[in-house]
Amino acid sequence: MANVRAGWLVLALLFGALFSGPALAFQTRIVSIPSAAMHRAFDATVVLPADYARGKAARFPVIYVLHGSGGNYADWTSNTHIGKLADRYHVILVMPDGGHESWYIDSPYDPRSRYETYVGTEVVSYVDTHFRTLATRETRAITGLSMGGFGALRIALDRRDTFGAAGSISGAVDPRNCEDEPGISDVFGDPARHASFWNSNAIVESARAFEHAHIALTIDCGVSDFFVQSNRMLHEKLVELGVPHDYAERPGGHDWNYWSNSIRYQVLFFSTSFQRGGWHPQTA
Template sequence: MQLRRLLRVRRPRRAGWAGLVLALLLPLLSVPAAGLSAHAAGGPAHEPTRSPARNPARVVAEVPIGDRMLDIGISSPETDAPVKWVRLLLPKGWSKSASRTWPVLWLLHGGGGNHRDWTANTHVEQLAADRDVLVVMPETSGCSSYSDWYNYGAWGSPAWETYLLDEVRPLLERDYRAGTARAVAGLSMGGLGALKFTAARPGMFRAAASYSGAVNPLYRSTDGGLSGPDGVKLGALACLADWKRVWGEPGYPFDTDDPADLRQQWLWKRNSPLEQAASLRGTPLYLSYGDGTTDGGPGWSWGSGDTPPAPSPARCTDPPVHGTQDPIERAVYGMNQQLRAKLAQLGIPATVCASKGGHSWPYWERELVASWPMLMGALGA
């Protein structure tokens, strides 16, 4: 998630200070206990059954941006918003009436982001210019977690997973010549989304990449840093939403000292790439993350031409411990170290680049370029 803007406003001297701020502010955003569903008190509540055939999403606007970019405004009751946008990078020869379809790369934004982030902060237009691929960059919300929200057990909107995979995807395949060969990549909160979608829908995506992904929402820091639930709380704070609406409460060891009090931890696990790692088997995976040390920068830049230099494999130094300069990437480091170990335990291969670095676009663009051949190869593009 892109929480750096929030942290700049409230940059803590110590991680414990951030926890104190959250403890003071988050109750102000919570609904009264009397208004909660009975499910909120704990005990698994089954997710609602949704029919992929039901697709209330409709296009309400199309905005061409040059010859090779199109913004589509979509209205759907699943989003809790009048319109959400999807930005498309169009391949050569594309038209809505074309007799063929194109393979699709989904790029997911981070917390606080939107559909414009990838084109505003990277050279993805140049990367895709000579590739026979349709790039899809959807807008969700700054704290969507790419999930169907729990809403204290009432479910309903926003339902971001349903919206993207059961509404936007078939809409693009029906009306915008998107094919069924798909890959997905995302940064931070979008890295969570890319891997959780791949695990939840085996076979839907041919490859998945996560850059600084929040891949273990139940990550617990043991040395005073941010834990996974802190990220959910901060993200919801930025959205002016109650964080408990997303997945409920994680239970022990967070916010309770009772080991038997697990609350809605089952749902946190349902949305965790770490917990669902076994379902990633068979999909080519790319994981990149930093250690929270930002001295020296990424050591790579696009340069002045249309073709970037290949990032050096020497960047993947595999730091044995995290740094302390970037509190978000410090937590991301711990999450990804755990996922990496889990994949190895399960015998699931993945391309991994752990390096020095922070939670910012120069590192994410570098890793987009590094993972591009894998993503395009999976799509045959």
């Protein structure tokens, strides 16, 4: 009789495992975020960690992840497993739409292109209002790939009270190398007539601005990437200036194979930065 009861117990446990609901995992939401600066709304992807649904009081750090030229808000979730990182590190991930060729700047030559204000101010305000975030610079980071890497560093430098950490993946840190890219002169102006604007916005020329920005900084690029030389130049300038930062070159080129690997290291870096600022994921 004891063996029979044990058999039924095993079967019950097996059926329970088979038919019980799946374990909680991250949630992906598409939201529409309005821009007063551009008089329209844009979609954005928000990934909430599993912990978000377990409690109604816990608040979470936020990492903003920007797409590259020609991309959109869905690129990261369509091409990588970035959502799993929200669960692993207990963070909210936000992927806003930055337009096809905005370079995430407020263009003085196209008044309709105000993407630095949109991403750096309006998106942040919306996310802090609509989700349970830890709304401090110490628990807020921004990164991106290619054009988005440029945009992330530019926005972080211009909004030091907003972002305490920033990164760049395969970043176009010197847009002067991209003069022939279709659409770039619409936002930067003619390279010859507006050279001063191009120069002042190039991240490689803004290295000194990081000296007193107190931004936790991580930069990486593939060794076969056409942007690797400009990234090395930025790294060397930061070293000369004594600016603390992480820098890495890994095998790979300018493609999703590289970016999907790189983002794992960057989210780990940001999580560590948040913890140094006093946040502990076990309390989330």
